[in-house]
Amino acid sequence: MTPQLSEILAQVVERPPNILKALLALQERLGHVPTEAVSDIAHALGVPAAQVAGVLSYYPDLRLTGSGRHLIRVCMGESCYANGCGRLLRELQDRLRVDVGETAAGGKFTLDTMSCAGNCAVSPTVTIDRDLYGRLLPSQLDTLLERYK
Numbered sequence: 001m002t003p004q005l006s007e008i009l010a011q012v013v014e015r016p017p018n019i020l021k022a023l024l025a026l027q028e029r030l031g032h033v034p035t036e037a038v039s040d041i042a043h044a045l046g047v048p049a050a051q052v053a054g055v056l057s058y059y060p061d062l063r064l065t066g067s068g069r070h071l072i073r074v075c076m077g078e079s080c081y082a083n084g085c086g087r088l089l090r091e092l093q094d095r096l097r098v099d100v101g102e103t104a105a106g107g108k109f110t111l112d113t114m115s116c117a118g119n120c121a122v123s124p125t126v127t128i129d130r131d132l133y134g135r136l137l138p139s140q141l142d143t144l145l146e147r148y149k
């Protein structure tokens with residue numbers, strides 16, 4: 001176990017253990033949950049490694065690989081789908097020259113999708129890091145991306 005992982009686990013472990021909360025806290029600090037650390041995480045939480053691996057594989061919000069400096073996520077839920085998220089996703093893929101799950105050259109942006117972001121009333125929704133954008137049009141993407149450069 002790396003000293004960094006050990007330090008983070010010491011801060012996030014609760015009794016009784018909350019696996020999802022601990023994994024989300026790790027991801028918040030490291031940018032992803034390293035799969036090679038599953039047994040160390042399980043040991044720190046006092047649970048079987050299979051339980052940690054199960055939670056890790058079940059929740060799509062948990063990232064197994066690192067992301068670029070900014071994580072762009074396009075909501076693919078029903079409301080967003082009905083309001084043009086597919087076109088937004090294609091435009092972002094073209095502009096960034098990446099596919100879903102990939103990081104653009106230079107490491108600035110990672111593109112990903114998500115299920116409903118709870119922002120349906122103003123869909124389609126895109127998040128960049130912790131920022132939420134609704135009623136987004138493809139014509140607004142250049143201006144939006146410029147804010148994060």
Ligand code: FES
Pocket residue numbers: 075076077078079080081115116117118119120121123124125
């Ligand atoms: S479906 Fe996209 S915010 Fe709900």
